[in-house]
Amino acid sequence: MERFIKSYLFSILFILGISVVFTGDLGFAAEVDGRAVIEKKCSQCHFRENGKWSRIESQRKTPEGWEMTVTRMQIVNGLEISPEEKRAVIKYLSDEYGLAPEEVKDYQYLLERKDWIVEKFPESLSLAQTVCARCHSFARAALQRRTAEDWLLHMDFHVAAFPTAEYQSGGRNIDWYGDAKRVAKEILAEQFPFETQAWTAWKSKPKPDPQGKWRLVGYQPGVGAYQGTVEITRTQGDSYKETYTVEYENGTKVSGTGTGIIYAGFQWRASVRTEGGQKARQVHFISEDGTRVTGRWFLPDHNEIGGEDVGYKIGSGAKVLAVSPKAIKATQGAISLKIFGVDLPQNPQVADISLGEGLLTTKVISADSNTLVVEVAVDGKAPIGQRDVKVGPVTGEKLLNVYDKVDYIKIVPDSAIARTGGATAPKQFQQFEAVAFSNGADGTKGTEDDLDLGLVKAKWEVREFFRTFDEEDVKYVGSIDQNGLYTPGEEGPNPERPFETNNAGDVWVTATYQPDGARPLMARAFLIVTVPRWNKPPLR
Template sequence: MPMTRRPRLHAALRSSLRALSPLVVPLAAALAGWLPASAQAFEADSLVRQKCSGCHAPDAQGRLARIEEMRTTPEEWTVIVDRMRRLHGVKISTADMDQLLKELASTQLLTPQEQARVSYLSLWHNAQQMEDPAGKDEERFFATCVRCHSAGKVYSYRMTPKAWAKVRDTHLYTIPTVVFQLREMRWIDEADAMLGWLAGQLPYDKPWTAPATRLDGRWGVFGWQPGRGAYRGQAQITDTGKLDYRVSGSITHADGLGEDFRGEATLYGGYALRTRTVNNGLENMGAFIVEGDRARGEWHLPAPDFRTARATWLRDDGSAKIARVLPGYLLAGEKTTLTVEGLNLPEVRAADISFGGAPVKVLSARRIAPDALQIVVQSSGAKVASAALSVKGIAAPALTLAPRIDHIAITPETGRARVSVNDDHPAEGVQFEAIAYAREGKRKVALGPVPASFQLAEEKTREDDDDMRWLGAIQESGNYVPLVDFGSNPTRGLKGENSGYVKVLAQYRRGKQTYKAQAHLAVTLPDLIGRLR
């Protein structure tokens, strides 16, 4: 090529690279979490190789059979490794289990988006997620698999077609009675058909690579406990090495009561954070998904101090950040006091608040704490709409404008509680919550939780229905924990169990308007084989 053409070529290359750069950066970010399909996930000196390769022989590329053909959650890897111990005699100490889970999660973990779909199973608690099939394929899947497992357990896996096909044989080996339990169908044929369908729906794709995640530092904590309301506070996370952390902090609830917590945490796969803390003397477990400087998830305390709380943690890097706005909706004609919560919030006045042109008048605004602003507003919105709130240019979550509350509904629609057996299987409760809705034509729009009062009532399902006598009462806040134990009751007909099915009634007053809603509570037997969830 003549020398005189090189400057023109270089200019063309620079122009092409500039044009491609907006595409290259997102593509690189999208691929950053994946290993090449041919890569070997575990080094020769890894504990996975030492403990597992005796049975799971490496293939020609050095990949361990079955293990490197699936991705799942830390909880399901716990179930799998424990099964190797129980059924196949693998010698695993507590320290071994800890290290194995970290190694497995570094490459054989769901993506954060896949994990979010099944996050309701992350805490081994009495999840109230209602699973319904969508379409004929899922109806067939539910009939074949969800008789015993939750759909979420199955959706917690991504496997190769070969690995999915072997699930049938695993069932026949460990639970051969499945063929007779589901004798109304040809279970082996149905299982083969469903496993083929699942292989297409939930493919293995590629191994996961844990991103570099930095957790140590100060974090703001912003949560919501159904039945009690909002809380906020601060946490300190300290890196103690080997993907383990020390966690401590304090929160203050809306009722003014404080809560200190201290404990430890483990980060799996660069994003799946599992906390184990003691909150005011009570053992607490948490499951969070970390994305950059934000972590979202749940805290859970078991019975008898049962409660579950949603929370978002924000890293405190010194900049101003808005985490949430309470309440998240405005009703036309009402004067509403909004609380804007976040980190390092500035001093403000009414002129600093913008609703992006929405019909909202700001009456006053002030900072009440470094992490909270108080804004008094009045909406004149005549229809359901969204309002983009910003404070001195700092974006906040949008609010919903509505002319009125149309009705309330209780969640869960049918709550499930479990009676206790012993200390290993304590009672499992339910927290009911009332949600306000507006209506836009035929569409229902959720506005947010409201402080309703709850009570139970008999749901007559038989002539001598006496469920209310044995199931006890629900707290006015909607919290229910069974007080009866597992076993036959000699004073009930046929010496029946202490189980039952009753109505849950909620009532909420706002001004002169009273709203009512109804749901149901099923109190049933203990979950003695939790790993099947």
């Protein structure tokens, strides 16, 4: 009976979002011995079997995965552990029982909080989709490695902790427990085993050193492209301090500082704050050779708001990374072009810069090792298509597009979810963007040679998605501003709405753009506005 009550409370606590014991921030490390904490506070239940802690040393996870495990021990079993001790335990387990770069790369979108990703499943994973991905993302399972026995025990845990899995919608028409055991044995244990060559090899390799200066290029939906520099210095062990400055295409400059920690030798987690006081979290991944880092940053309370970037270590070799603008109209005449890179050739001359047929560099306005500003003469007969950008011996492939006209626009994303809020939970916004395209050289829409011309200033509207009579979702579910940011309505029953229902519903989001001298172009996206998400674990 006691075990049933604990299971019931565990389910209810997570449904209600009692997640305050999540550290929420893996960017700080404590001066505590994680192994000693486990020995003292965990080994009474996870006793040693053949020299290993039971269950603990039968699985491997990301830092977020281990954080969720320790949090569950707090909620269900009453584990008393300080925030410093908890961070130390997560650090130790992530280093000793973590994942290799190869094991993370296909599913890092979940760690980056890209909750809008629609997962696609091969036929070999169809049963796992039914059993696992009905309640949470499949990436949540795929970012773990367990022994065959532990995968089976994990299914037993699911039934004990979440008994409704067997009889809720989508589960009661199948033998959920039987299928779960099959998935554990035939799929998870085979495709995501505890012992792998990738992890064994990674454990023995020298780990990359992130210290130094990095050149950064990135993109934030709703704001635009940005570029800048980051300097990372070690404070102690695997803990670091960072100082950064970036500049957006629109001229906005942002500077700040932060603290970060590296898990498993390559997973960077940091907390940063701008000079204006805006906080953000970073989830990044360092390449095995230590010269490249990729990832995403996001706001703590609004993970949907953030940006993606890639950084290259200064001194690791010359690269051309991006240009602004990224599209040039063939009839434009002349244009100033910015070329962003790292370790670019010094004192480049006009003859050193090549943009392809019909684009002639006429002047180098300014130049340093990170940025070139050049003046370009555009021949009205310049061929339509993608161009490489060459600065001396260094080439950035397909960075620049030459087009004749805007043929159509798309809304990105073309389907999305927003969530009401404002009382018990923050609202979940949705940033839409209108992107212009050229049909490319073949003149046909939707083919491989279509050219992405970047964002356009569109007129945004919300229109009814007709599902039933007199629904009038548009009146209640929220609104969109003229920068494409959708703000959902307030949470809870609305007495002004028929049946006093919530401000939930589904609508079309439309964007209209009129190119100079051409007919208006329109695109639309489908938006579901639903209730708040109270439970926000790191992996969803």
